[in-house]
Every structure is written in structure tokens, then in C-alpha cells.
Amino acid sequence: MNILISDELLNGTVTNQFEMLVESDQLTVAELITKRVTLEIENYNKRLPDYFNGLVQPKEAxxxxxxxxxKAKQLIDVEKQVYIALSAFQKNGFFVLVDNEQLEELDQVVTLKNTSKIAFVKLTPLVGG
Structure with a gap:
């Protein structure tokens, strides 16, 4: 099934939206994050556009x-980005909401429906802090 994925700010503004194919109606939060990051890195690496719009910032960017x-057009390492994303989730760098319910643990199992909406809410670091 195709699931709608959105990147949002805390105020609810959607900054990015796309559909992602999910083979199973149940997966863990870690599997969901891994699948999303893998998809966006694979799409970027196929085209190598000027900008990468993904969940987490590559170290070289x-x-x-x-x-x-x-800095130079180059392939992004999928495994590194998955590790960074999973770590960021555990450190509250972003929240994941499925049908407006916040997911809190990487091993938490999520049951998806055809109508499910998944939001990745990015937290912006405070300046001067």
C-alpha cells in the first residue's frame, strides 16, 4: 500500500510530502525510519540534484x-544516513506521528491502514542557546 509521508514544522506547516510504498501493514518505528531514509537517499543518488531534501543532514552538506x-556532487551513504536518523529520533531531533499519534520507541510496532498519514516533525535548534 502507498502511505502519505509529510515533513512538518512544529506549527503544522508541511515542508515536504510524498508517497512511500509499504509492503506490510505492521512495522516498527525503526523500520519505518529506515525505509523512508533509504528511499530518499536512493532517489537522490539516482539523479544527484544540486540539493538534498531529506530527513537528516548529510555530514558533508x-x-x-x-x-x-x-560541497561536491557525490553519492550519499545510505547506512550512515539511517544511523544518523535513528540516533536523531532517539535524541528527540524529530518526532514521528502516525495518524496524529506520537511514536516514542524505535521498537514500537505500528499498524498502518490505506488511509494512514505519517508526519515527521522536525525540531529546529534554538540559536544562541
């Missing part, structure tokens, strides 16, 4: 208004 800009 700088944040810009249009997304993350890599």
Missing part, C-alpha cells in the same frame, strides 16, 4: 534555504 547542499 551545509543547510541552505533550498535543502542540504553537498
Amino acid at each position: 551545509e543547510r541552505t534555504l533550498n535543502g542540504y547542499k553537498l
Whole structure:
């Protein structure tokens, strides 16, 4: 089934939206994050556009208004990005909501429906802190 994925800010503003194919109606939060990150890295690596718009910033990139800009066009390592994303989730770098219910643990099992909506809510770091 195809599930709607959204990236949102705390105020509810949607900054990115796409559909992701999910083979099973049950998966863990870790599997959901891994699948999402893998999909976006594979899509980026196929085209190598100027900007990467993904869940987490690659180490070799700088944040810009249009997304993350890599210093030189290069492939992004899927395993590294998955590790960074899973770590960021555990450190509250972003929240995951499925049908407006917050998921809290990587091993938490999620049951999806055809109408399920998944939101990744990115937290922006405070400046000067």
C-alpha cells in the first residue's frame, strides 16, 4: 500500500510530502525510519540534484534555504544516513506521528491502514542557546 509521508514544522506547516510504498501493514518505528531514509537517499543518488531534501543532514552538506547542499556532487551513504536518523529520533531531533499519534520507541510496532498519514516533525535548534 502507498502511505502519505509529510515533513512538518512544529506549527503544522508541511515542508515536504510524498508517497512511500509499504509492503506490510505492521512495522516498527525503526523500520519505518529506515525505509523512508533509504528511499530518499536512493532517489537522490539516482539523479544527484544540486540539493538534498531529506530527513537528516548529510555530514558533508551545509543547510541552505533550498535543502542540504553537498560541497561536491557525490553519492550519499545510505547506512550512515539511517544511523544518523535513528540516533536523531532517539535524541528527540524529530518526532514521528502516525495518524496524529506520537511514536516514542524505535521498537514500537505500528499498524498502518490505506488511509494512514505519517508526519515527521522536525525540531529546529534554538540559536544562541
